Amino acid sequence: MDFTNLKAIYINCTLKSSPEQSHTEGLMNVSMEIMKKERVEVEYIRLADYKVAVGLLPDMTEKGAEKDDWPMLYEKIMAADILVIGTPIWLGEKSSEATKLIERLYGMSAKTNSKGQYIYYGKVGGCVITGNEDGIKHCAMGILYALQHLGFSIPPQADCGWIGEAGPGPSYMDEDSGGKENEFTNRNTTFMTYNLLHMAKMLKQNGGYPSYGNSRESWDDGTRWNFDNPEYR
Template sequence: MTLNCTLKRSPAESSSELLGSQVLLELLGHGVKGEMVRIVDHDVRFGVTTDEGDGDEWPKLREKVLAADILVIVTPIWLGQPSAVCKMVLERLDAELGETDDQGRLLTYGKVAGIGVVGNEDGAHHVTAELCQALSDVGFTIPAAGSTYWVGEAMQGVDFKDLDPTPDTTAGTTKTMARHLAHLAELLRETPYPPE
């Protein structure tokens, strides 16, 4: 499951969409099928519960997240930070701290998370660090080399979606991340975390 945290509604082109699609394609090579959801195309409410009511579409998206073994969050960089959409998703995932299975484990335990970051400014490592901490806090496991990114020259107008072909370094980190996500998800399916 890939959550695209672009600020652009469909059908606008999005660098986050492109990187997320590349991650899904690499995962498919490891037998992992998935889908991408562009969060801004849904009525997701601000809040820190599993359901904010009044037409909130997060509960439907949450079901998909919990049904998946792998979650990938892709975000653009804005002012050196993850997008506001990404931060809203992290706030909604915070509700998982209060949700456990019959053995006392968070419902997100045993699920693997990866991160994709794009932008034409510096900040990919900072954004990745923020997301790693947040996803780990709410129960996801991040593998070694669990992120991929591209950043262009600061204060320029070239976006990831404008590149052809994708730079080898980004393609390589995307391939590695997908391989590690699939491997770790399989290990955690076979040997889940112990009960509380």
């Protein structure tokens, strides 16, 4: 199987800036290493290392933000075939950085591609979750729903994660956590990674989705395909 023409971007939404250790990065590395061994071009970003303003405009300096690195990060996302969002769990939810990332993605979602489809059509999304409390499926549910709503394609089993026992205790990268040896986590991380690759490869080989029935620009021009509008009966 050849995945060499694919590019993936992993965005870690930890609350920690570099070089502080991120347990979420530790699990993301498992997936990234698989992709690198498959000769996929991989880029890793820690969102907290950048000045990403809160808001929905493409560039929030237009609304008074002193600096906004989002336009540069958006170009990196658009250059990739696969987006993987990593987040720790805080109070059972994805991090505030993950929420901000999704909001900024949403702010660009009205743009269209060369077929008139919404801009993220043809791109594939997944997520990696870590924490010390329950919430992997809850966080993945919110992230993956948001990505598909914006136009990303979500393959089967597009999430993976690790959590420790309830209450204070070791985190994924700690020696006594057992995280790196966890069969369930390792299997799900592997399956997620390859499912992302398979879907991205299929979409790229076929030039994304056909525009028949899903082009916003065609809809705005009056095309309705086989939709029967009662007003015109």
